[in-house]
Amino acid sequence: MMKSFLCLLCCSALLLSDVLATYHHSALDPHMIAAQSYAQTRNNGRPPTKTLNPAKTDSQCRSRPLDLVFIIDSSRSVRPGEFEKVKIFLADMVDTLDVGADATRVAVVNYASTVKIEFLLKHHFNKPDMKKAISRIEPLAAGTMTGLAIKTAVNDAFTEPSGARPRSRKISKVAIIVTDGRPQDQVEEVSAAARATGIEIYAVGVDRADMTSLRQMASIPLEDHVFYVETYGVIEKLTSKFRETLCGLDPCAMGHDCDHICVNSNASYYCKCRNGYILNADKKTCSLKPVKVVEVVPEDPCKCEARLAFQKQTQAAIQQLTAKHILPVFVSDGRRFIINTHFLQRISLK
Structure with missing residues (x-):
């Protein structure tokens, strides 16, 4: 009996030691610290994020048009079951987007030691076809050539021949890189x-x-562009975060060329001018409003024209009265005058 009790006590001590070690490791794990720090930075100093109803997401959350390229790591470290989780994440992301030729276009770049473009921005303009293409993606196994994958995306996926819209259309270009x-x-x-070309x-x-x-790759501010999850098993949780991000994009905040004021208009924006200015024909720049000059004719105090x-x-x-030899009487300045027609005639004869 005593021997059994001692054995049980020893096992309990070992179990407690393992639990404490696990807790200590988690507390000091730099990945966990980074994830917690990111969450705190994202939430502190910001207004509360509106909670979206998952049942109404597709009808209420319409992202502005994007040229969106997923760059996914399928190296040997990503096990087959984990890679399936990545594909589910991509399919869920597609469900949240407003996909279409004139809406958001999606491409997928798969990489390991080599890079493979699974489909381009011009290939699929509806969700069912896009999700079928995602389901057919296979892992490439060895290597993690992330830099090569980014370069391939810039040179081959974010181009007009591949389906990207021209710069003049002001369609944002976004890349989402997933790596372990x-x-x-x-x-x-x-x-x-890549960022210098306008890719977020x-x-x-x-x-x-x-x-x-991750920080070297991401756009700034880093707290809005770097995400971390502990395992592929919970990567689907990021779908809601990206939904909030993409649905909350302010076109004005993303950069605009308005001279004065940028006004967010649903999925786009338009420019306005400050008081005293008018919008020019280019709908971007402003000019001083012309002042209407009103000509004021001063009143003649002595009524010269009337006199x-x-x-x-x-x-x-x-002259008319003189011709008829009529002696008129008229008043001028309050005095009466009688015209001597004979005198006027004498003057006219000289």
Whole structure:
């Protein structure tokens, strides 16, 4: 009996030691710290995020048009069951988007030591076909050439021949990278070059993903573009986060070329001018509103024009009366005058 009791006590001690070790490891795990820090940074100092009703997502959440390219890691470290989780995540993301030729277009770039474009932006314009194409994707196995995958996406997927809209259309270009490891090539310069072309990059790290590399790839602010999950088993949780992000995009905040004021208009924007300015024909720049000049004719205090008109009328009347030898009497400045027609005739004869 005593021996059994001692054995049970020893096993309990070992179990407690394992639990404490696991807790200590989790508490110091840099990935966990990064994930917690990201969550705190994302939530602190921001207004509460509106909670979306999953049952009404498709009808209420319409993302603005995007050229969206998923870049997914299928290296050897991603086991077959985990890769299936990635494909489910992609299919769920497609369900949340407003997919179509004039809406959001989607492409998928698959990579390991080599890179394979599974389908381009111009290939599928409806959700059923797109999800079927996703279901057929197979892992590529060895290697993690993330930098090569980003470069391929820029050169071959985000191009007009591949289905990307022209720059003049102002359609945002977004890349979402999903990886669980450390890149075997350089990603910092390649990612910077991609961002310089106007591509917005989101980096999703899973399990053993290198957080430094994720930050080097992602757009700023990093707290909005770097995501981390512990396992592929919970990657589907990111669907709701991306739904909030893509549905909450403000076209004005993403960069605009309005001279004065950018106004968010559903999935697009338009420009306005401040008071005293008018919008020019290009609908972007503003010019000072022209001042309407009103010509003010000062009133003649001595009524000169009226006096001249009166004098002309009087002269004409006198001439008529003189011709008829009538002696008129008229009043001027309050005094009475009698015209001597004989005198006027004598003057006219000289």
